[in-house]
Amino acid sequence: MTTDLSSLTTAADQWERMATKNFHDLESAYRRDVHGISMGSTWTGLSAQAASGRFDVTLREFQKAQTEAKAIASLLREAHTGFTSLRKQLESVRSDAIKAGMKVSDQGVASFDTTDLTDAERHAMVHDPDYRSSINKAVTAWQLVIDQCVKDTDAADKDVQTALQSVVVDSDLQDGTVNGFNGQADGNIDQYLGKQKAPHTRTDGWPHMGFTVTGPKYGKEGSLKAYIDAFHETAKGTLAQGDLRLSGVADIYGGGRATANYGFNDKGVVGKAEISAGVRGLAEGRVEYGPWVGGYTRGEGFVGGEAGVNAKATKEELTVGAKAFAGGKVSGAAGFEVAGLGIGGTAEGWAGPGAEAWWGLKKDDDGTFRLGGKAGASPILGGAVGVEVTVDPHKLSETAGDVAGAVGDGVEAIGDGAGSVKDTVTGWFD
Numbered sequence: 001m002t003t004d005l006s007s008l009t010t011a012a013d014q015w016e017r018m019a020t021k022n023f024h025d026l027e028s029a030y031r032r033d034v035h036g037i038s039m040g041s042t043w044t045g046l047s048a049q050a051a052s053g054r055f056d057v058t059l060r061e062f063q064k065a066q067t068e069a070k071a072i073a074s075l076l077r078e079a080h081t082g083f084t085s086l087r088k089q090l091e092s093v094r095s096d097a098i099k100a101g102m103k104v105s106d107q108g109v110a111s112f113d114t115t116d117l118t119d120a121e122r123h124a125m126v127h128d129p130d131y132r133s134s135i136n137k138a139v140t141a142w143q144l145v146i147d148q149c150v151k152d153t154d155a156a157d158k159d160v161q162t163a164l165q166s167v168v169v170d171s172d173l174q175d176g177t178v179n180g181f182n183g184q185a186d187g188n189i190d191q192y193l194g195k196q197k198a199p200h201t202r203t204d205g206w207p208h209m210g211f212t213v214t215g216p217k218y219g220k221e222g223s224l225k226a227y228i229d230a231f232h233e234t235a236k237g238t239l240a241q242g243d244l245r246l247s248g249v250a251d252i253y254g255g256g257r258a259t260a261n262y263g264f265n266d267k268g269v270v271g272k273a274e275i276s277a278g279v280r281g282l283a284e285g286r287v288e289y290g291p292w293v294g295g296y297t298r299g300e301g302f303v304g305g306e307a308g309v310n311a312k313a314t315k316e317e318l319t320v321g322a323k324a325f326a327g328g329k330v331s332g333a334a335g336f337e338v339a340g341l342g343i344g345g346t347a348e349g350w351a352g353p354g355a356e357a358w359w360g361l362k363k364d365d366d367g368t369f370r371l372g373g374k375a376g377a378s379p380i381l382g383g384a385v386g387v388e389v390t391v392d393p394h395k396l397s398e399t400a401g402d403v404a405g406a407v408g409d410g411v412e413a414i415g416d417g418a419g420s421v422k423d424t425v426t427g428w429f430d
Contacts, residue, residue: 001090005083012076019069024394027062035059057176064175064183071167074187079160082189086156090149097142108150110143163192230254243290254279268314278304292395295336296344302329310358319360325378327352335388340395346386350378368392 035055037043043051094104103113112135114122124131170180186192232253239246256277263270281301288294305326312319328351335344359373369391376384 001087003083005080005087008076008080008083012073012080015069015073015076019066019073023062023065023069024397027059027066027394028397030062031059053176060175060183061177061180064181064185068168068182068185071182071185071187072164075160075163075167075189078187078189079156082156082160083153086149086153090146090153093142093145093149097146100138100142102139102142104142104146108146110139110146112139159189159193163189166192226258228256245288246286247288248285249282250284251282252280268312268317270312270314272308272310272312274306274308274310276304276306276308278302278306280304292339293337294342296334298333300329300331300333303327312360317360317362319358319362321356321358321360321374323354323356323358325350325352325354325356327354327378331384337390337392337395340392342388342390342392344388344390346374346384346388348376348384350376350382350384351380352378353380354378354382356384367394 035058037051037055097104097110098113101113103111105111114125117125125135126132167185168182170177170182171184172180172182175183232251232255234249234251236249237247256275258275260273261270262272279302282298283300284296284298286294286296307324309322310319329348331346331348333344333346335342355377357373357375361369361371363369370388371390372386372388374384374386376382
């Protein structure tokens, strides 16, 4: 009850600064001064290839460090919100108990307050079994409520501990490191409790089925999820040579899902529900040249049915939309990016009745801002089109740093050249 909970938000601010300032600056410096060595054409051979691979791993670790630090900051803020709420709840229960004629010690022990009893009431406590029994029942009832508040706080404390222990575990066993930074770190406490406990969830072989419900708590929105996964396979690959980086992903999923999220808290308002069943497939290829230029193409297919509504207004996202469809879809998407600024488009062909429209602005976990929209309709045959604009602040700053470095090198070269000319001319006259 006397703990200074503001230390949690202070620590969260420090972790946030570590991510956005320290680790980001280190990533930029490493990309420019170390990783860039293997990107040029002057260093070739086996040693250059080996160095390039190791440099890629280290660069990714700097990026993952930022993800992990931001997740820790989010967990600490969520803990502060939860503990503050639980303490207020206990304070309220204690106040109500006192108003009901109880005393509550500093250790949380409830007892009947006899300070202001009349002589008749004191006499009844000694000689009236029913009166004494009613008092004992009241004390027991208030003690149970107080104890439950304490148990809830203790359980929340253990949940935070579990999350903080789990968030720093490197879950990618193929990223070139052992016990490195966690690139999949999540800032939601419930995510780690699901991995540890999986409440209200059962899996009994293949296919996998489950049902989870979490109520609004710790300042987070409530959620409902029911699913049956028949199969789900994903394949990824990356090839890097100098500044050039090629990557691809293929994914196929079959099953059905129903999800809902709702809540109103300090982060904003969330209301979302979606249901879908069928088979989805996706293939995507990307090409990037350093942090400056990149492009992608993506193809998707879906056979089944889906419906959903979405309205979200938070610090990280502002989106609204609705959709309903039954039948088959094929879609293609392409886009390009220059110096952290990107634009892309999507076109879909539908065979089956449906309609869809959405618009939104959101911020991804890696800090990228996305603004886009999509609209489509189909009585029997139809389709949809969409557009998306992205802004990556990290790449923007890196590009600006590279330009500034190049300008500085150019000025230095001009100065060196001017000095050389001066020395030559002076030599002629001498």
